[in-house]
Amino acid sequence: MPIGRPYKIWLLLIAACIISRLPELMSPNLLLDGDECVVAIMAKHIMTGKAFSAYFYGQSYGFSLVECLFIIPFYFLFGITTLSVKLAMLALWATGVLFLYKTFLLINKGYSWLPLLLILVFIWSPAWAVWSMKARGGYLTSFTLTSIALTCLFRDKKSSFAWSGIGILCVVVYQSQPLWIPGLAPFLIYFLFRDKKILPLFAFILPIVLLSLFVSFYKHGMLEFGVIRADYTLDDLSGRIMRIPAFLYNSLHGNYFFDQIQKPNLFCASLAIVFEVIIFLLIVAAVYNVITQKKGTLVFNLSACSLLLTLSFTICAPGFQGRYLLPVTGYTLISLLLLLNSLNVKKKILYTAGYVYIIMGVVALVTFYNFSFSPTREKALKGALSYLTSNDVHYAYCYDNMFTWQVIFYSNEQVLCHEKRLPGRFPKYVWQVDSSYYSGAKAAFISQPGYPLSIAFPQSATIDGYYIAIDPPKEIMKQKFPRQTKRPKFYYCSQ
16 A cells, blocks of 8 residues: 655655665766667767667667657756766666556555565665666666556556557567566466456457557568577576576676676675575465465466566576576565565564665665776776877777777767678768778777787877777778678668
């Protein structure tokens, strides 16, 4: 049941979302990685009318339009900066947090303050420390829209219009990041068939079919560049199943970047272990309920099934990347709340455990002030890019695809960068670099600090740690970088 004045609770949660992320926002290491720079540039292109894509550049998946639309108002307020992008993503994540809290309120049948306690646990969990502010092709969109869908599902009365809305949300979640769908599926099935009525099912399926047809037409002929595909071969199936606990632990402590993992500090590690133990205990409790045929536990058992399906999704995951288990945190707290509804646990025990977790979470998130996997720093990078533009260099070549987009974004597109592979995520830029360079315009090769270099340029300089070779010999560049000789014609490249 709701507690106090709702608007005060909403303000409290928004404040908690912001305060918990201040260490990262104030960190000298604050930087957009290459993929975030792609989304940031997409938002800029939409804002200026230069180009448009609803999906992450170079992919037919990773629906990014919602993230871009959140970023644009912050560009108007604070300019095209790192902080604007991070604050926009924090706003999108906080929106999802508010709806997740609303879902808790709808589920709760116990202590009135329990939903608030659990949502604060969610906010201060290290699993979301970094990803709550990442613009990365649909992860935050999926979280927020799934939270909205769950709020709609757990309402007592749902009209046909509401079911159609849930269907639309499911399509957008799937197109953004389908990682949230397995955990959502048991709840969808339960509420669709609970009342044994055909109209809700029809209202749910119709918009899914229509919108899916529209999406298939929209995505026809889209560029596929740098695509990461799920591995359905199921080679070494037992090994993939056995890696789930370690996979989950790495996701929950939050100290990773793609498949690079740092050893977590004591607070992050402890919270991850606690959360992981809770997850497996919830699953064991549900199995016990099924075996003993305990009555009145169907929704809780389905929530445990939600956890199992989310964990099982990693079996097909390409690589060992914690981001693939981001959905598990929200589904776990829903399952925990459903279980607590049926148990007579003393308030003092619950609140003491929750407060201890939150206090440890506060300390854990403060430690993310120093979080970084990259030697790149914004001030130094801008200094190197300023060196290029002061030498009238507006075209560059780079080996690393992620760094390529950092060059483009942090130069405010004053330095266009050629990716290693053709046609690139935004093929027009690759063509502009090649056509200009081979027509006589000045260009440069640039590499970030610590990146291994195998090219011996006759002339080079190191600016703030960045290796730069202006006017590299064309015979070298022809060997190292494929040349784009024709102007590409992809749908999002304006003429």
